[in-house]
Amino acid sequence: MEKHIYKDNRFAAWKTQLPRKSKVIIGIHIFILLTIGLIDGLDYRAKISLFAFLSAMILWVTTKIPAGLIALSLIVFIVLVKAGEPDLLYASLSEEVVWLMIGSFIIGEAVKRSGLAERLTLFIVSKSTKKSGVLFALSSVIFSSAFFIPSTSGRAALSMPIIKQLGQKFTDKEKRVIAVLAPVIILMSTSATLIGAGSHLIGIGLLESTAGQSISYIQWFVWGVPFAIVVTLFSFVLIGWILWPKGGKKVIEPVSTEEENILNKQMNDKEEKTMIFILILIVGWMTEHIHGYDIAFITMIGAILIMLPNYGVISWKQGINSVSWNLILFVAAATALGKVLVDTGIVKWIENNTLHVLNWFTGAPEWVIVLLILLVTVTSHLYITSHTTRAIVLIPGLLVFSQAIGVNPSTVVFLSLIGMNYCVTVPVSSKALLLFYEEGEVSYHASDLVKISIILMPVYILTIMLFYFSYWQWTGMQL
Structure with a gap:
């Protein structure tokens, strides 16, 4: 007792x-x-x-x-x-994203040690005396990269060393905001072009094989670019409003005479080598459909070239020491947690129940159908962590749904792919977010994403709705 x-x-x-x-x-x-x-x-x-x-x-x-x-x-x-x-x-350590990130860290170290990161950072800083102006210039550069680097993770890998270097001009709290801003801008600008994400090509492929329709590169460009610009600007403003520390210095430290000399002097051998390797990488990423090697494998080839004795930019030891193994283990385990949802049938169960509900709305008003498609696709990143898997799992069901209720499959696929591009709530939903998560020098907390997503997610859905019932309909998009 x-x-x-x-x-x-x-x-x-x-x-x-x-x-x-x-x-x-x-x-x-x-x-x-x-x-x-x-x-x-x-x-x-x-x-x-x-x-x-x-x-x-x-x-x-x-x-x-x-x-x-x-x-x-x-x-x-x-x-x-x-x-x-x-x-x-x-x-879990054999996942594509793990090797992509290992290669990305090594390439980033080469960009940093060669002096290229410092040069690019000084170029961005020289464009404005205000911190907000510098961040806007950085966001513009990141946005522009969507048109020639067909990979969110590739864009994140190339931007990371520049952002680390840029972080030296900002306080620790401000660095956290930059660590969120960069990957979110990468994700928001994805919708600008057909090659912005692999999921776009998968979705179009399924549309062609199932419904005999397609969306051309030019048509996507006409629809995607204005939308991507608007949501990127919204994201830029919201992140600054929600996360930027209040009362800090608004003016950035100006470029010194010494730094101006660095910016103006000719590239050294290491910078030129690094530029050549990066161009080879970009060509390799852009021609994936020709040679058949995935982005992670191409990235590792680039990393090996960069570490070659005598011909590379950095040594093997420097490259390996640059990898954030803490982050690599997290990514491996987190990706496995997401993959197990697919392997055990959870995603299929969610898909069946969701699409079953959608079929109740046959004959519903146009705005209701658009809103339902967006609610399913925008929130899908919460339970399907892979961008590509989202397209593979959801697009076939949504095509069946479009045919069942008699609406245009092309419009349904475009709206769905744009909806799936939203993946800001949790780090594991995007490789670009993972690359900056708990990285060390420039990193953010998972709670930062939740704070942003509470406001940004409804804004994103509302923006798509407004675009659909105005600009997109004016340019030929119809359900």
Whole structure:
């Protein structure tokens, strides 16, 4: 009896000492576990995997526990409770994104050590005396890259060394904002061009094979560029309004005479070599459909060339030491958590239930159909973490939906792909976001994305609605 009382007292003391925030997090986990347990149509493996994924998102946003530790722990949890095989952990390091990021860090180090990053940074800084002007110039450069680098991750890889160098002109709190701004601008500008994301080409391919229709590069350009400019400007303003520290210095330190000399002097051998390697990379990325090698493999070829003795820009040791292995482990585990949603059938279950609901709206007003398509596609990044997978999973169902209710498949596909380009809420939903997450020198917190997305997501949906019922209809888009 006394032993029982002692245990009760110890439990009561533990409950009292536990912070309120921890109690709320535990409570949410218990609620999610009970709710998932009641879902029909999902087996044991799927339920455990869904719980692990939701737990990871909650812990990333609400706690200061290292993101990599959370992701790895939940992968181990899935294996321990027999909801997955140990290969789930081992194979996570073979993900394409892992090797893409390793290569990106090495290339970034070459851009930095060669002096090219400093030159480009000074060029951007020299364009304005105000911090807001410098950030606008940076955003303009990043936006422009969408037209010749057909990869959000490739654009993030090339912009990272410039942003690290630029960060020296800003305070630590301001660096956090830049770390969010850069990948968000990359994502928002993706809609400008047909080659802006692999998902666009997949979606158009499915449209051609299923409905016999297509969207040309020029047509996408006409529809996509004005929209991308508007949402990029909205994102720029919102991020500054929500995250930029109040009361700080608005004027940036001007370019000194020494820095001006660096900017004006001729490129050295290492800078020229780095430029040549980057041009080779861009050509390799742009011709993926010709040679058949994916972007990650091309990036690793570039990284190897950059580290070649005598012919490269940096040494093997410098390249390997530049990799943020903390971030690599997080990305590997987080990507595996997202992939397991597809492998266990959770995504298929969500898709079936969502599209089933869509079919209730046959004969509904045009604005209702557009809004429903956007609600499904814009929020899909929350449960389908891969951009490409979103297109593969959702586009076929949405094409069937368009044919069932008698609307234009081309319009449905375009609206869906633009909707899927929104993936700002959690780091794991985009390689561009992952590259800057917990990187070290210039990084942000997961909670920063949530703050932005609460406002930016409805703004994004509303902007698409306004474009559809005005400019896009004027230029020939019809349901």
